Amino acid sequence: MIEKAELQSGWTFSCNDTGRPDLSGSIPAAVPGCVHLDLLANRLIVDPYIDVNEISNDWIGRTEWTYRCSFEAAADEGKVHELVFDGLDTIATIRLNGKEVARTFNQHRTYRFDVSALLKAGVNELTVTFHSAYAYGAEMEEHYGYRPNNYPGPGNLMRKMACNFGWDWGPTLVTAGIWKPVRLESWDRAQLFETRVSATLAGGDGLVKVHAKLARHGASGACRIVAEIAGVSHTVEIAQDAAEASFDIRVSSPRLWWPHHLGAQPLYPLKIELRDGESDDLPIAIPRRSVFVLSGLILRRTQTAQPSPLSSTRCRFSSAARTGFPTIASPPV
Structure with a gap:
């Protein structure tokens, strides 16, 4: 904790x-x-x-x-x-x-x-x-x-x-x-040291790529990362000696984010948590604050005010003009 x-x-x-x-x-x-x-x-x-x-x-x-x-x-x-x-x-x-x-x-x-x-x-x-x-x-x-x-x-x-x-x-x-x-801050066992998130369009679906690094101390044992976005949940088992993990989450037919006056700007919260390998209700630690620049826009992940295993990222799927590439960003916090 x-x-x-x-x-x-x-x-x-x-x-x-x-x-x-x-x-x-x-x-x-x-x-x-x-x-x-x-x-x-x-x-x-x-x-x-x-x-x-x-x-x-x-x-x-x-x-x-x-x-x-x-x-x-x-x-x-x-x-x-x-x-x-x-x-x-x-x-x-x-x-x-x-x-x-x-x-x-x-x-x-x-x-x-x-x-x-x-x-x-x-x-x-x-x-x-x-x-x-x-x-x-x-x-x-x-x-x-x-x-x-x-x-x-x-x-x-x-x-x-x-x-x-x-x-x-x-x-x-x-x-x-x-x-x-x-x-x-004082912690033991393990915590999410860093997370990198990107989003692309794969056909008509949205593909969220997550790369997470862990910090460990002492006998932290096995653990798991649970990520959820748009009702889709994904769990990754982390071995006792592993320090990082990468995985993809596919979001079926996401609503695209459009610039002002060109359409809606739907947001998709992304929740990532690190949990103990033996119990679903024992959170180990919470992600740290990070700021990443993707496709010229800012993705900001903010830490919750109270100790909690969750930290949310608001994601925008968007078709960038002339490129067909999606972008991911969040409103100011």
């Missing part, structure tokens, strides 16, 4: 710029959030959207910040313990109990780190230091050379939202912070 401990309370942050001693202490922070919102909530800056305050707040994006929180955990050696960050903005160094866990450079993805060796029973201290995006951009320009850019700033040299560095409709506010939820 998988256990989750949300780490969204008790956070503080501080400025690592020695030239600003008034900001060196522990300041209350909100997670998810960003440094601009935290400074504003603590009345330490003026509203950057008023007048030309974005100019007086420009120093924020050029400064290093550290976020901290303490949490209690039970260091169960029989389980895998992972820190999961749904979103970090952007150039960050993560430490647990004073030991470096990882460094990140991409705002647009989820990060998952095995901290089983660093987690201790009782109180643990987690810190995330956000380095200046400007400083990182300067390093990248020195390494790669100059690259043309529509706006001043290094937004074209890193995986960070480009509008931070200015746009014709908004100010230049180079943010930093834990902008999506963070949690500690």
